[in-house]
Structure formats: structure tokens, C-alpha cells
Amino acid sequence: MxxxxxxxxxxxxxxxxxxxxxxxxxxxxxxxxxxxxxxxxxxxxxxxxxxxxxxxxxxxxxxxxxxxxxxxxxxxxxxNLYGKDLVERVLIDMYVEGTTEFMEVIMSQPFLQNEEKGMQPDVFIQKAKTRYLSVYEKILRNHGQDFLVGNRFSWADIQLLEAILMIEEKSADVLSDFSLLQDFKQRISEIPTIKAFLxxxxxxxxxxxxxxxxxxxxxxxxxxxxxxx
Missing domain, CATH: 3.40.30.10 (Glutaredoxin)
Structure with a gap:
């Protein structure tokens, strides 16, 4: 074993x-x-x-x-959370990199000195909406599938849910303008292993x-x- x-x-x-x-x-x-x-x-x-x-x-x-x-x-x-071929894998990598960029901004905030504090909360949330959340909303709208890549559960979905929950800790209604991401969040959160982790x-x-x-x-x-x- x-x-x-x-x-x-x-x-x-x-x-x-x-x-x-x-x-x-x-x-x-x-x-x-x-x-x-x-x-x-x-x-x-x-x-x-x-x-x-x-x-x-x-x-x-x-x-x-x-x-x-x-x-x-x-x-x-x-x-088996990394796509079925090279094309799906590079898409997963691309989406994960996108979410990671913004998550690292959130992670860095507690370690900044007062005089180094990053962007103001309203600016931060606006950037999350326009640069990241709107992108994923469009991806889901364009392919009409339940998951980000290949219409099956992957690392990209897990990373996006983690990012969404991190942003919601800063602004609970951040998904109010993103109906597909609201559905995505609910759908991924109900996957048994994810549900248990939450x-x-x-x-x-x-x-x-x-x-x-x-x-x-x-x-x-x-x-x-x-x-x-």
C-alpha cells in the first residue's frame, strides 16, 4: 500500500x-x-x-x-485532472496561470507593510471582475459546457473555484454580474470530493x-x- x-x-x-x-x-x-x-x-x-x-x-x-x-x-x-491531450493540457495551464496571477496578489497582502499595502479594495475587486472573472464568464458562454476544458473536470476548474472563493472573501457579491460563474461555482462545489474539502x-x-x-x-x-x- x-x-x-x-x-x-x-x-x-x-x-x-x-x-x-x-x-x-x-x-x-x-x-x-x-x-x-x-x-x-x-x-x-x-x-x-x-x-x-x-x-x-x-x-x-x-x-x-x-x-x-x-x-x-x-x-x-x-x-487524470490534466486533460486528454496536449491541446487540452496547454489550455489548462493557461487558465491556471491566469488565476494564479491574481491569487498571488491576494496571498501577498498580509505580508505587506502598511506603507506598501497594495491596491485599494474597490480597485482590487474591479480588476478581478474586468481582467479575470469576465474572461472565465466568456469562456463558459462561448463553449456552453459545464467545465473549462474538454467538458470534463480538471485542474483548471479546481483552481478557478479556489480563486473565486478567495475573491469572495474580499467581496461577497463579486459574482453578481456573472451568472455562468455563479452556476459554475455551485456545480463544482457539489462534486463530492470538493464538497468534503469545503x-x-x-x-x-x-x-x-x-x-x-x-x-x-x-x-x-x-x-x-x-x-x-
Whole structure:
């Protein structure tokens, strides 16, 4: 019997959250080891688990994988969530990259100093609507199918739902002008593995709070100070 994947990251969302989403959507149980001290991080470095001295790292199939995109692509391919051919795969990659760009803006906000705070909330939400949500609404309208690519459930659908829920945390009515995305959200949320991941008590992480920010800074800032100064 194969071992469960083991995820090494902080006890919060960050770049690991999309990996949690993808594994959960595939129905794969996983274990987590949370980084809370610099010593834990350095132990991973010494163990050569962090090829580029960065997390996340995922132990799976006898490998220690780093680089978020590579990890996600491997999991998507392994669990048949990556399209049936090269054309579908590049579309999935394209849509995932689009959602990831905006999700990273959201993820960065708690770590910015007051004087560095990003765009104002109204500007932020307007950009989400015009540059991202309107694009996916048009994609769904043009092909008239339930899913983004190939009319079957894929990594692209999972990533878009994650992004939608992140944006809704900033503006609950952000989908008010996007009827097809409202239906999409409902449809994908009802997929059994996704539905289970959205329930309380699942491995899904809450919005980052001060404790999470402090934990990340305590590990990574100390490391970068030694490594680069």
C-alpha cells in the first residue's frame, strides 16, 4: 500500500493551499508537517529536500518535489485532472496561470507593510471582475459546457473555484454580474470530493491571520538574512 503524500509547509494557505485543493479534489488523503521554527526549515535544507531552498515541498511516490507549478502538474497528471491531450493540457495551464496571477496578489497582502499595502479594495475587486472573472464568464458562454476544458473536470476548474472563493472573501457579491460563474461555482462545489474539502474540519486552511504571518516571517526572514546578507 502506497504511503500518503506528506506536505511540508506552514499551517496556513500560501502556495501550498492549491496543492491541498488538488489532492483533495482527487480524493487523495495526505499528511502535513507544519513549519514553525527556523530549525525545522534548516533540517529540510540539510536533508537536501529543498533543492532551491524554498517551500512548499511534497513527498510523493518516493520523491521530494519542490516548485509549486511542478508539484501541481505532477498531481494533476497522476490523477487524470490534466486533460486528454496536449491541446487540452496547454489550455489548462493557461487558465491556471491566469488565476494564479491574481491569487498571488491576494496571498501577498498580509505580508505587506502598511506603507506598501497594495491596491485599494474597490480597485482590487474591479480588476478581478474586468481582467479575470469576465474572461472565465466568456469562456463558459462561448463553449456552453459545464467545465473549462474538454467538458470534463480538471485542474483548471479546481483552481478557478479556489480563486473565486478567495475573491469572495474580499467581496461577497463579486459574482453578481456573472451568472455562468455563479452556476459554475455551485456545480463544482457539489462534486463530492470538493464538497468534503469545503466542510469544517477539512485540511482547508482559513484566511491568514497575524499568527500565520508571524510564523512565516520567523522562519523565512531569518533564513534569508543569513543566506543573502
Amino acid at each position: 502506497s504511503q500518503k503524500p506528506k506536505l511540508h509547509y506552514f499551517n496556513g494557505r500560501g502556495k501550498m493551499e492549491s496543492i491541498r485543493w488538488l489532492l483533495a479534489a482527487a480524493g487523495v488523503e495526505f499528511e502535513e508537517e507544519f513549519l514553525e521554527t527556523r530549525e525545522q526549515f534548516e533540517a529540510l535544507v540539510q536533508d537536501e529536500a529543498l533543492v532551491f531552498k524554498q517551500v512548499p515541498v511534497v513527498e510523493i511516490d518516493g520523491m521530494k518535489l519542490v516548485q509549486t507549478k511542478a508539484i501541481l502538474q505532477y498531481i494533476a497528471a497522476k490523477y 466542510l469544517p474540519g477539512s485540511p482547508r486552511k482559513p484566511q491568514p491571520d497575524d499568527k500565520y504571518v508571524e510564523a512565516v516571517n520567523a522562519v523565512l526572514k531569518m533564513y534569508y538574512k543569513v543566506a543573502f546578507n
